[in-house]
Amino acid sequence: MQLNDHTDYGLRILMTLGASTTRRWSARELADLHGLSFTHVQKVVQSLEGANLVDTFRGRGGGVSLALPPSEITIGDVVSKLETHMNLVRCFGPGDSGCALEGGCALAAVLYRARAAFQTELDAVTLEAVINRTPFPASLTG
């Protein structure tokens, strides 16, 4: 069980933006800082913009910055917006899961409960709280 790389990288980028709210970052700078490909960062930034988590600005002085103060973004928001889906098993998704037990299966309820417990932990923590407890290298805040 893992989060998509897209979410992993999105969280890293949001932490960077949140730790340096007085400046904007280019996709190139974010890619260099995090050792990711430029194209990958562009795609992640697009998703973050689509989720209304960042704003992007063109031209001189342009770049990416948070769309909201880090105190108003929870880790749960980010994960639920960036993950393609949170369907732990096939029967959580749309369409036919092909499962002979679908409908009355008590396992689904157990898995839904586990997923809710996971989400509750993430919803309780803001990006600001995470940033405040993380010692950032100077390269990230400069």
Next chain:
Amino acid sequence: MQLNDHTDYGLRILMTLGASTTRRWSARELADLHGLSFTHVQKVVQSLEGANLVDTFRGRGGGVSLALPPSEITIGDVVSKLETHMNLVRCFGPGDSGCALEGGCALAAVLYRARAAFQTELDAVTLEAVINRTPFPASLTG
């Protein structure tokens, strides 16, 4: 975020075996019942056997059955044994995650906590409890 299909199918197979502990099932029967390929079921059964959750018997009257009573298997056991890994993000895994924040990142602690909350819910429920609350089609218990 999702569990591997392998785990999804493993859970379905264990529920089947647990709902009919007086008989053994062939991989072919399990495949037909769950609409899965024979090869896929064979691989899942191999993993279940490797995890000491099922026993397999060859020859006449052979097949697969639970290695333990359903009351002694928790859903958490099954998930943690069948999932390849539970590394939510790259820095949970071995080797270099490439993350500029690795080491002091407070996000990792938040994600570990969410994963623990997920696992705690699954550890609290036995296969027996799930089976007792699931109305099985006659084809599964016959």
